[in-house]
Amino acid sequence: MDEELKEKTRKTAELLFRGVDTAEGGYALWRQFDKELAKQISMFFTGQLYSREVLSQKQRELCAVAALTVLNREEELRLHIHAARNVGATREEIAEVIFQMLVYGGAPVMVEGLKVAKRALEERGEWVEKKA
Amino acid sequence: MDEELKEKTRKTAELLFRGVDTAEGGYALWRQFDKELAKQISMFFTGQLYSREVLSQKQRELCAVAALTVLNREEELRLHIHAARNVGATREEIAEVIFQMLVYGGAPVMVEGLKVAKRALEERGEWVEKKA
Amino acid sequence: MDEELKEKTRKTAELLFRGVDTAEGGYALWRQFDKELAKQISMFFTGQLYSREVLSQKQRELCAVAALTVLNREEELRLHIHAARNVGATREEIAEVIFQMLVYGGAPVMVEGLKVAKRALEERGEWVEKKA
Amino acid sequence: MDEELKEKTRKTAELLFRGVDTAEGGYALWRQFDKELAKQISMFFTGQLYSREVLSQKQRELCAVAALTVLNREEELRLHIHAARNVGATREEIAEVIFQMLVYGGAPVMVEGLKVAKRALEERGEWVEKKA
Amino acid sequence: MDEELKEKTRKTAELLFRGVDTAEGGYALWRQFDKELAKQISMFFTGQLYSREVLSQKQRELCAVAALTVLNREEELRLHIHAARNVGATREEIAEVIFQMLVYGGAPVMVEGLKVAKRALEERGEWVEKKA
Amino acid sequence: MDEELKEKTRKTAELLFRGVDTAEGGYALWRQFDKELAKQISMFFTGQLYSREVLSQKQRELCAVAALTVLNREEELRLHIHAARNVGATREEIAEVIFQMLVYGGAPVMVEGLKVAKRALEERGEWVEKKA
Numbered sequence: 001m002d003e004e005l006k007e008k009t010r011k012t013a014e015l016l017f018r019g020v021d022t023a024e025g026g027y028a029l030w031r032q033f034d035k036e037l038a039k040q041i042s043m044f045f046t047g048q049l050y051s052r053e054v055l056s057q058k059q060r061e062l063c064a065v066a067a068l069t070v071l072n073r074e075e076e077l078r079l080h081i082h083a084a085r086n087v088g089a090t091r092e093e094i095a096e097v098i099f100q101m102l103v104y105g106g107a108p109v110m111v112e113g114l115k116v117a118k119r120a121l122e123e124r125g126e127w128v129e130k131k132a
Numbered sequence: 133m134d135e136e137l138k139e140k141t142r143k144t145a146e147l148l149f150r151g152v153d154t155a156e157g158g159y160a161l162w163r164q165f166d167k168e169l170a171k172q173i174s175m176f177f178t179g180q181l182y183s184r185e186v187l188s189q190k191q192r193e194l195c196a197v198a199a200l201t202v203l204n205r206e207e208e209l210r211l212h213i214h215a216a217r218n219v220g221a222t223r224e225e226i227a228e229v230i231f232q233m234l235v236y237g238g239a240p241v242m243v244e245g246l247k248v249a250k251r252a253l254e255e256r257g258e259w260v261e262k263k264a
Numbered sequence: 265m266d267e268e269l270k271e272k273t274r275k276t277a278e279l280l281f282r283g284v285d286t287a288e289g290g291y292a293l294w295r296q297f298d299k300e301l302a303k304q305i306s307m308f309f310t311g312q313l314y315s316r317e318v319l320s321q322k323q324r325e326l327c328a329v330a331a332l333t334v335l336n337r338e339e340e341l342r343l344h345i346h347a348a349r350n351v352g353a354t355r356e357e358i359a360e361v362i363f364q365m366l367v368y369g370g371a372p373v374m375v376e377g378l379k380v381a382k383r384a385l386e387e388r389g390e391w392v393e394k395k396a
Numbered sequence: 397m398d399e400e401l402k403e404k405t406r407k408t409a410e411l412l413f414r415g416v417d418t419a420e421g422g423y424a425l426w427r428q429f430d431k432e433l434a435k436q437i438s439m440f441f442t443g444q445l446y447s448r449e450v451l452s453q454k455q456r457e458l459c460a461v462a463a464l465t466v467l468n469r470e471e472e473l474r475l476h477i478h479a480a481r482n483v484g485a486t487r488e489e490i491a492e493v494i495f496q497m498l499v500y501g502g503a504p505v506m507v508e509g510l511k512v513a514k515r516a517l518e519e520r521g522e523w524v525e526k527k528a
Numbered sequence: 529m530d531e532e533l534k535e536k537t538r539k540t541a542e543l544l545f546r547g548v549d550t551a552e553g554g555y556a557l558w559r560q561f562d563k564e565l566a567k568q569i570s571m572f573f574t575g576q577l578y579s580r581e582v583l584s585q586k587q588r589e590l591c592a593v594a595a596l597t598v599l600n601r602e603e604e605l606r607l608h609i610h611a612a613r614n615v616g617a618t619r620e621e622i623a624e625v626i627f628q629m630l631v632y633g634g635a636p637v638m639v640e641g642l643k644v645a646k647r648a649l650e651e652r653g654e655w656v657e658k659k660a
Numbered sequence: 661m662d663e664e665l666k667e668k669t670r671k672t673a674e675l676l677f678r679g680v681d682t683a684e685g686g687y688a689l690w691r692q693f694d695k696e697l698a699k700q701i702s703m704f705f706t707g708q709l710y711s712r713e714v715l716s717q718k719q720r721e722l723c724a725v726a727a728l729t730v731l732n733r734e735e736e737l738r739l740h741i742h743a744a745r746n747v748g749a750t751r752e753e754i755a756e757v758i759f760q761m762l763v764y765g766g767a768p769v770m771v772e773g774l775k776v777a778k779r780a781l782e783e784r785g786e787w788v789e790k791k792a
Contacts, residue, residue, distance in 0.1 A: 025771045032789045033755045033774060037448075041759075044440040045235055045767060052433075054228040055194075062191060063198035063229050067236040070199045070370075072601070073732070073768035076236070095561045096186040097195050099569075103177055104199040104208070106334075106370040107573065108601035111553045114561060129560045157375045164393045165359045165378060169580075173363075176572040177371060184565075202766075204469070205336070205372035227429045231437075238730075238766040239441060240469035243421045246429060261428045289507045296525045297491045297510060301712075305495075308704040309503065309631055316697075318624040323590060326583075327625050330591035331598045331632040337468075337504035340632070360582040361591050367573055368595040368604070441763055450756040455722060458715075459757050462723035463730045463764040466634075472764070492714040493723050499705055500727040500736070502598075502634040600733070623693045627701075635705060636733040639685045642693060657692045 009047030015057065016050065016083040021123070025075055057087035065097045069113035070105030077113060081120040091121060091128075141179030147189065148182065148215040153255070157207055189219035197229045201245035202237030209245060213252040223253060223260075273311030279321065280314065280347040285387070289339055321351035329361045333377035334369030341377060345384040355385060355392075405443030411453065412446065412479040417519070421471055453483035461493045465509035466501030473509060477516040487517060487524075537575030543585065544578065544611040549651070553603055585615035593625045597641035598633030605641060609648040619649060619656075669707030675717065676710065676743040681783070685735055717747035725757045729773035730765030737773060741780040751781060751788075 022028070030038035050060070061084035068077040084094050098113035121127040154160070162170035182192070193216035200209035216226050230245035253259040286292070294302035314324070325348035332341035348358050362377035385391040418424070426434035446456070457480035464473035480490050494509035517523040550556070558566035578588070589612035596605035612622050626641035649655040682688070690698035710720070721744035728737035744754050758773035781787040 025775055029771070029774055029778070032778070034759065035790055037759055040440070040444050041762070041767075044436070044444075048436050048440075049232060049235060052228065054224050055232075059191065059194060059225075060232060062187075063195055063232065064236065066195035066198040067202045067233055068768065071202055071236060071766075071768070073236070073772075076768040076771065092186050093191075096184065099562065099565060100181060100187075100192060100195065101199055102370070102569070103181060104196065104203060104205070104370045104372060106366070106368045106599075107569075108368060108596065108599070108604040111557070111604065112601075114557055115553055118557070118560070130563055157379055161375070161378055161382070164382070166363065167394055169363060172572070172576050173366070173371075176568070176576075180568050180572075200372065203370075203372070205376075208372040208375065231430065231433060234437070234766070236766045236768060238467075238762070238764045239437075240464065240467070240472040240764060243425070243472065244469075246425055247421055250425065250428070262431055289511055293507070293510055293514070296514070298495065299526055301495060304704070304708050305498070305503075308700070308708075312700050312704075313628060313631060316624065318620050319590075319628075323587065323621075324628060326587060327591055327594035327628065328632065330594040331629055332504065334595045335502075335504070335598055335632060337508075337632070340504040340507065356582050357587075360580065364577060364583075364588060364591065365595055367577060368592065368599060368601070445760060445763060448756065450752050451722075451760075455719065455753075456760060458719060459723055459726035459760065460764065462726040463761060466727045466731055467764060469764070488714050489719075492712065496709060496715075496720060496723065497727060498634070499709060500634045500636060500724065500731060500733070502630070502632045504632060627694065627697060630701070634731075635701075636728065636731070636736040639689070639736065640733075642689055643685055646689070646692070658695055 005043050005047045008051045009043050012051045013042075013046050016046075016061070016086055017079065018086060020079060020082040020086075022079060023075065026079075058084070058089050061087055062089055062093060062097050065094060065113075066101060069098050069101040070109050072105075072109050072112055074112060074116050077116045078120050081117055082124065085120075085124060085126070091126060137175050137179045140183045141175050144183045145174075145178050148178075148193070148218055149211065150218060152211060152214040152218075154211060155207065158211075190216070190221050193219055194221055194225065194229050197226060197245075198233060201230050201233040202241050204237075204241050204244055206244060206248050209248045210252050213249055214256070217252075217256060217258070223258060269307050269311045272315045273307050276310050276315045277306075280310075280325070280350055281343065282350060284343060284346040284350075286343060287339065290343075322348070322353050325351055326353055326357065326361050329358060329377075330365060333362050333365040334373050336369075336373050336376055338376060338380050341380045342384050345381055346388070349384075349388060349390070355390060401439050401443045404447045405439050408442050408447045409438075412442075412457070412482055413475065414482060416475060416478040416482075418475060419471065422475075454480070454485050457483055458485055458489060458493050461490055461509075462497060465494050465497040466505050468501075468505050468508055470508060470512050473512045474516050477513055478520070481516075481520060481522070487522060533571050533575045536579045537571050540574050540579045541570075544574075544589070544614055545607065546614060548607060548610040548614075550607065551603065554607075586612070586617050589615055590617055590621060590625050593622055593641075594629060597626050597629040598637050600633075600637050600640060602640060602644050605644045606648050609645055610652070613648075613652060613654070619654060665703050665707045668711045669703050672711045673702075673706050676706075676721070676746055677739065678746060680739060680742040680746075682739060683735065686739075718744070718749050721747055722749055722753065722757050725754060725773075726761060729758050729761040730769050732765075732769050732772055734772060734776050737776045738780050741777055742784070745780075745784060745786070751786060 027038060027042055061080055064080040065084055068080055081094055094117055098110060098117055102110040159170060159174055193212055196212040197216055200212055213226055226249060230242060230249055234242040291302060291306055325344055328344040329348055332344055345358055358381055362374060362381055366374040423434060423438055457476055460476040461480055464476055477490055490513055494506060494513055498506040555566060555570055589608055592608040593612055596608055609622055622645055626638060626645055630638040687698060687702055721740055724740040725744055728740055741754055754777055758770060758777055762770040
């Protein structure tokens with residue numbers, strides 16, 4: 001049972017965050033403070049929540065982008081923009097979610113969200129400016 | 133052009149919020165303070181932003197549910213749960229988005245979000261408890 | 265010195281909040297928990313900060329309306345809408361500040377702010393709907 | 397293993413929330429949406445996190461009161477004021493934490509926190525006004 | 529009509545943000561994602577909202593400083609401190625608004641606001657320390 | 661009386677923040693804007709609030725860590741992690757408070773809080789990774 005959960009955690013983490021530089025904020029950091037707790041948190045969030053199948057992974061990640069934009073959590077937003085791309089969201093869809101957040105969270109969080117999106121896309125070598 | 137925008141505003145508002153009681157917080161209230169400004173705001177948000185087609189209406193509304201849950205905006209969340217149902221999101225998908233928000237916004241906003249969801253579904257006559 | 269501060273506190277409180285029902289959230293409540301601390305807080309906020317003269321009282325209160333709207337602090341917003349009226353802000357100026365907050369805090373806080381403004385103006389017998 | 401976690405969850409929940417009316421926002425509500433997920437969330441938060449022993453339960457609950465006050469989460473704050481009393485925090489300590497939160501979260505969240513504290517203490521039959 | 533709105537947008541932007549380095553977060557960035565949407569957002573916020581005349585521009589900008597301070601939106605705060613200076617607010621008035629925000633948003637947002645104000649004034653060559 | 665308060669302010673500041681680099685955000689900055697107001701704020705927060713004895717200094721500082729983590733105020737959090745260590749909280753207790761905040765404020769604020777804790781402990785020469 002526990003092995004099954006570990007495997008689901010590993011696979012889901014791989015699916016969402018493969019190739020993403022977590023910049024010292026991820027699982028490795030948590031482990032530096034408390035190894036057992038780090039494992040429990042990771043298995044709950046990634047293994048139990050993120051592996052659910054009521055929403056598609058793309059749907060879930062666009063909702064993560066929405067939430068992290070209005071909360072202005074720049075580093076986690078960067079990670080989930082990568083995850084959204086990893087599970088098939090287009091650059092246009094990601095930008096659109098961020099633009100729409102000005103309705104709920106105001107213009108400043110939209111602006112910061114776009115900056116983060118540009119940076120994440122640059123990290124992936126996918127940044128292309130829109131032509132008129 | 134302006135007529136076209138007015139029509140798009142009207143149609144999008146109808147699509148999203150048909151049959152929804154806005155409980156004195158919506159367009160009618162804004163007009164009680166300033167009729168011209170109310171029209172401009174409505175045409176921008178509903179006519180220009182909500183009518184865009186990069187995201188499906190269902191996708192956009194689930195992102196709205198995500199953002200409004202983590203921001204703990206209960207009344208607007210209620211409206212957009214109605215809108216999400218109006219454009220085809222299932223009850224399970226809406227609940228799933230709210231549950232997932234505990235990752236980004238913490239447990240209290242998830243709990244309040246579920247309360248709002250239950251109320252909105254009751255208003256629609258769609259509330260059914262899950263069997264074991 | 266202490267007497268001078270007490271007097272300034274009393275006069276400033278009178279200027280801003282005369283005739284306002286604080287609905288069990290004000291100074292009387294704080295005193296029910298700790299009389300000495302309640303006095304210190306009141307003398308600092310009302311006596312030292314609110315009595316300053318770099319900004320006009322009207323300017324200060326409109327800034328309070330702005331901050332409390334974007335933070336969605338409904339009860340304190342109600343009190344400061346009364347205070348803004350007490351020191352000479354017009355109904356139109358107060359509504360305008362709240363409308364503008366959609367830029368910084370998003371539409372939901374603007375909507376809640378307008379509801380609070382309507383209620384506060386009704387409490388004062390000053391609510392008048394705008395004609396077209 | 398799973399049985400052990402269930403038992404720890406049950407005991408910790410009993411320790412913290414015995415006799416507390418969760419007002420339709422707690423575990424019972426979550427189960428109405430999704431029974432399996434409700435169990436996983438409860439076992440993670442209550443069974444794994446709240447049962448840890450690095451902090452005393454009193455220490456943990458006063459920190460919960462601090463966080464929920466500055467976030468202005470009134471219903472969850474009510475629950476954790478009950479929990480704080482259940483694990484030995486005094487009324488004075490709880491009020492003191494709330495008062496101190498004006499430094500980090502501003503006066504409005506302090507005021508709302510005190511209102512919630514008064515209500516929770518009244519629910520417990522423990523409300524006593526301070527004499528001068 | 530559309531031309532009139534474009535002209536009002538251009539003039540208002542010039543009035544508020546002339547000489548201000550928007551540090552890659554402004555209109556140019558939005559256009560890199562979506563040119564048409566960037567134009568619509570700019571015309572709504574700058575052309576329709578910021579050009580209104582119920583409040584003086586100075587009054588509006590001091591309210592923007594208030595809101596952006598309590599929300600801790602540092603980059604947008606920097607821009608609106610420049611705008612406030614551009615429309616006639618004094619350095620003392622801007623600092624006073626930020627100081628007062630400790631009442632509504634707590635001390636940390638006041639401290640960060642003062643840092644931003646110092647930086648913005650330095651950018652303008654207007655930074656002068658107060659003598660005792 | 662005023663001398664007594666000044667002395668209490670000085671002693672409490674020394675107790676909490678001795679040896680801490682406030683990185684241009686502290687009392688010195690406030691004085692650059694307004695010397696008299698800086699003194700009043702400092703005497704109220706440090707002299708009157710932080711010197712109270714209902715809570716132990718360790719308890720108060722752990723509550724400060726809790727509040728500043730969920731509010732995501734990184735610079736003030738850094739200062740109060742130093743203060744918590746200065747008054748006797750262990751590294752494990754501080755990390756535990758931050759970990760627990762994922763319940764109330766979500767995972768992103770926990771992650772940022774841990775980063776700040778690592779940095780503060782490094783500044784003190786007290787950073788030690790946990791062994792398995």
